Every structure is written in structure tokens, then in C-alpha cells.
Amino acid sequence: MRNLNQDTITQAVIARFAQTPDPRLKEIMTSLVQHLHAFAREVKLTEAEWMAGIQFLTATGQKCDDKRQEFILLSDTLGLSMLTVAMNNDKPAGCTEATVFGPFHVEGAPHYEHGDDVANGASGEPCLVRGRVLGADGKPVANAEVEVWQADADGNYDVQYEGLEHHRARGILHSGADGRFHFKTIVAEAYPIPVDGPVGDMLRATNRHPWRPAHLHFMIKAPGYETLITHVFRDGDPYLDSDAVFGVRQSLVADWVKQADGSYMLDFDFVLNPAHVAAK
């Protein structure tokens, strides 16, 4: 192993992973090395390009903190997140489809009761959201944990405001015995993903727009069911066909209906996949 060249090095690196105790980790590292090397070989990566890549990845890591996850944003904009979601959430017909988690979920969202205003001061037009959590058999799922988060009218999540001490437009409720929940919030609006970091540099260099169609994030957990991580997208949004993170599914597009008093109403039911079906 003293004269590795561009033709022999890949097998030499793979051989070095031969003693990996966990067979799954061995499988992943072997595949990763093969594809990473195949990429470098296919484009005949130059040393300057290699260094640019090192610097890009370093800057991406250093942009991350407890409120910003630039590597998730990179994965999202390269379609890796949606590919992973699609591969792992091949649910039976009738179940609500999953989409990307996104970088703006945080732990510790406040708990709310039905009818509360989760906006909690976030700017935007008033909106009532109501729906049901159901099983695939159509029966209500009681006491499901329904976590919701969204951007405000300026396109920002609460965690994007420096020094904001309380959560806005983010909260956790529980479905009632009839599977129903409802809460007040603000209308979802289209917004650009953050472009003040390396991902923004990448989008500008490749002439890609940073916009996401208007959406409301949901994560729904209930015993006996797969956790559902999804969005509801707002019908009519101009970015539904060019989401910067490739997350739109037609079955998740819904109408925010304008009411007589000028406020909006979203009505959406979520159908959970039983956990035993997921365990393949």
C-alpha cells in the first residue's frame, strides 16, 4: 500500500474499513467512499476545487448553532432530504404523505389548548386551523401530539430573530377524544430560505431562487403510529412547482379559505400510518 494511484486508491480505502464491527456502518462507509471517489474521478476534481469544497463545508458547519442548521439546509437544497424522506415513508394509500423536516424545528415549543393563538405575537393575517388526526381505518386518534411551526408574514421563523426570548408561531397541542384539534395562528406565506450563509452562496452561484411556497409544518406523534413529519402547502402559491427544497406533494396542497370577516380558515385532516406496518 505504498504506491496508491488514482486507479487503486478506492479499493485500498474500502479495505481499510474491513474490520468495522457494525455491518451497517461498514456498508455505509464502503458505499460512501465509492460514490465520493466516483464523483471526484468523474469531474477530475482539481486541487483548487477540492480546497474550495473543504472551505465550503467548513463554513457550512460554522454557520450552524442552536438555532441555525446550515447542513440541513444544504441537504434540503440538494434534494437529499426529500430523497431520504421519500425512501423511508412509502406509506399505504390514504395515509398523509411526509415531507422534509426542514432546519427550523426546535425543541421546547410551548404547549397550547384548543382555540389558543399559537402566533403569540408573530406578524400576519389571522387564521384558524382545524383538523382531525385519524387512523388509516378512519377512526379518530385521541390525544395525539400535534406540533406546528411556521414563518411569519416577513418570512421569518421565531428563531431567526436575534434576541427574541419567547417562541412565536410554534406550539404543541393534543387532539381530543374525537381526534379533533383547532388553534389560531397567522396565514402561511411564501418565504426565501436564509441566504446569508454558504447555501445562499451556492444558490446565487447557480442562479437558483431561494423561495419556498407558503406552508405550515406539522409533526404528529401518537402511540401505535408512525410519527408523521409533513407540511400543508397553500394552494395558488407561485412557488408550488419550484420549491427550493423539493418538498411539495400534491396531496399536501390545501385551500386557505377567506372568511366573511377577512380572516382565513384551513381545514386539514391527517391520517397516520400504524407503526407495525412501518416496521418492515
Next chain:
Amino acid sequence: MRNLNQDTITQAVIARFAQTPDPRLKEIMTSLVQHLHAFAREVKLTEAEWMAGIQFLTATGQKCDDKRQEFILLSDTLGLSMLTVAMNNDKPAGCTEATVFGPFHVEGAPHYEHGDDVANGASGEPCLVRGRVLGADGKPVANAEVEVWQADADGNYDVQYEGLEHHRARGILHSGADGRFHFKTIVAEAYPIPVDGPVGDMLRATNRHPWRPAHLHFMIKAPGYETLITHVFRDGDPYLDSDAVFGVRQSLVADWVKQADGSYMLDFDFVLNPAHVAAK
């Protein structure tokens, strides 16, 4: 583009790069997306594994500072660095081969005169290094910039010592009119790459040792020649056949000869590749 699935998303992401103005960047992003998705698809990456990958890359970026480059270390240990070096340094026979740059080069190394001790207080057995910088025609290259750096007897580079204010075992000299240079330093010893970060976690999880065979780093620059980035490796080292970063080339292995007074002597000539040959 509203119903992307695991079979259609890759082409949709590639299409999004269609308006990239720089054709080389477009080529690189297209290849990167294909290989990144092929990897995820081949191993059927789970969402938990995806998140573990996000966290690993984030931690790798956050381990970097002005003295530590964990992404270079990751690239080195995955063989990507050596693959890139090999693809880009296919020199004519007779020229000194290149090897990995490594993560411990820093700007601003002190300048020394012939005969000076570049160790500058670094621990280790005394050693004289001498050699010549030559062109492929065998003629001396005068006034070439010869930068050298190495670890000390404890296996650490100067930048690995917290709070050390001056450089040790690192310096820049210039070849004389006859192409010759010589300096005092310490004997190169085998050492483990730093394992207190994510790369160390990866090596432990895969049962890989972190050792590099003893070596002295050189970067040699002269007008009209390709910059040579290489090492000289110490013959007899037990890690020559299992370098943690895959950098060993037999032509770079040399003898550190013990002298009558107990000190060591390394004699090594470097043959530079004319720059016009490199410009393919």
C-alpha cells in the same frame, strides 16, 4: 414538480442547476447530486442515519479553527485527498512525486538561513537535513522556496499546543545558486492524527488505527515550475503500509542515517516539474 418521489427527484434537482452560468460549476453540481443521491439510494439511508450524518458534518465544521482543519482530516482519512493529489500530479518520470498537503500547514512560518535549527525548541533527536532542488534536466534550481514542517517527538505539530506563541519545527529556506539547502531539525517520528474530534470517532467506530508513518513535509516553489507538495517518509517505519491518510509513495521513502555522534542525517533531492508541462 409536485410529486417527486425517490425515482424522480434526482433528475428534478439536476434540472434546477440548468441555469448555472459557470459551465464547470454546473458540471460539478450535476455530478455531485448524482453521486450523493446514488449513495443514499444504494444504502437506503434511514432518516436516523441521515440525521447522524448531518450531526457528524456539523461537528466536523465546528471542530475547525485557524489551527485545526477537521474537514481536511476527514478528506485525508477517506482517501479523497490522495485521490485528488494523484489525479492532478501525474508528473513525468524522474520528477519527485506529490502527496497529501495535510491539515497542519499554516501561513506565516519563520524564515531561516542555511544551517539554522528550524526545530526552535521542539522536542526530538537532532537531525541534519540537506538536499538539492533540481529541474527535470538535473540542473540546480536556485532560490527555490523550501518550506518544511513536521511533528515533534511527542507526535504534535506546534499548532496543536494551546497557547504556544512561536512556531516550532516549521520554517522557510531558499536554495542556493547550486540548488542546495541544509538545516537542522529533529528526527521525524510516527504519530497518530488527532482523534479528539469527529474523525477520531469515525476511526474508532470502524476499528482503524490513526497512525501516520514518520515523515517530513515539504512545499517547494520556484518560478517556472509546478509547486511541489510532498513528504519524505522514514524508511523502516511500521506504518509505511497502513498510513491513516493513504499518503505513502515508495519513491518518497528515505533513510534517516544515524551518525557517529548519535545524531541523524537525511539527504534528499527534489526534482521539480516545469510548469508548462503541467498546463495540459
